[in-house]
Amino acid sequence: MTGQTRRLTVEDAPSCASLRKEALADSPEAFASTYQEEVKDGDFMGKVQQRLLCRDAVTFGSFYEDQLVGTVMVWKKSIQKMRHKADIEAMYVTKRYRGSGVGRALMQAVFAQARIWDLEQLQLAVVSSNQEAKAFYHSFGFQTYGVEKAALKHNGVYWDEEYMTLFL
Template sequence: MGDIETRQLTVEDAEECAELRKEALLVSQEHFAVTYEEEVVEGDFIAVVQQRLLWRNSVTIGGFYNGALAGTAMLLRKPLQKMQHKADIEGMYVAEEFREKGIGKSIMNAILAQAKIWEVEQLHLSVVKDNTAAKSFYQSVGFQPYGVEKAALKYRGTYWDEEFMVLFLKE
């Protein structure tokens, strides 16, 4: 078993984060709402990632395996006062060669710790309905499905349903 480290990513991690994000959007494009082409539309993909790492109401967590960035996820807090008890998990991805090593669980634990600091009561996410591995993972940490949007995503003539999930941190 390798060494796993989890921490908040900063702009200094942007290049490595951009490489992993590119892989996610190209290898698992059916699992993300955004396409790689959309994210590079302004020509400087690393700058896009740097900007995202600086967003005020978000934290991007990186999971490292033997020093290499193996996975990421963003916790995005709702900015409106009446919704600040909720946050979304966005863009979770673990590179294929690092799956089944505990990286996802480590990232999720760091997300949960940050949610506690922010006093978040509900975590929300969406997952492509036929992504059974991701759904199984989310359910293993306590997320429950609460709805499905049919044909939520469409790309090059193919449709995907999205399933919405929630984890109540405070009952």
């Protein structure tokens, strides 16, 4: 399967917003915010545009047949003593394209951005029960350095999160 992976711009906000809504509805345990929280005030598109314009963050997207099918954000720490690292956030690939190389293409874009920013470390959090995602991150060399019990709670259900790091 071939496609294009690139940095998203504010012009991509409608596609990005649509995929974000899908991600929040499809995998509520994978994100700290809920679908209801993100769309409640009616300015969901504005929030998406702000994320895409953030100067310390880059969002990458993968497209197939002009459709956005995966995203990931890399957020560089802005305070001086932490500028050597960044967080990977909001990683999502639509179900139809999982296992097709989209996730790998997105991670390669993150690694390229890490080189541009001269980063030494990438960090992320993943729900402990998500074996597929954990195996994916392990395949790049990420290692778990901690677990937060009951890190997320929604509708009476708790999820633990594993914190992972990769030294570049």
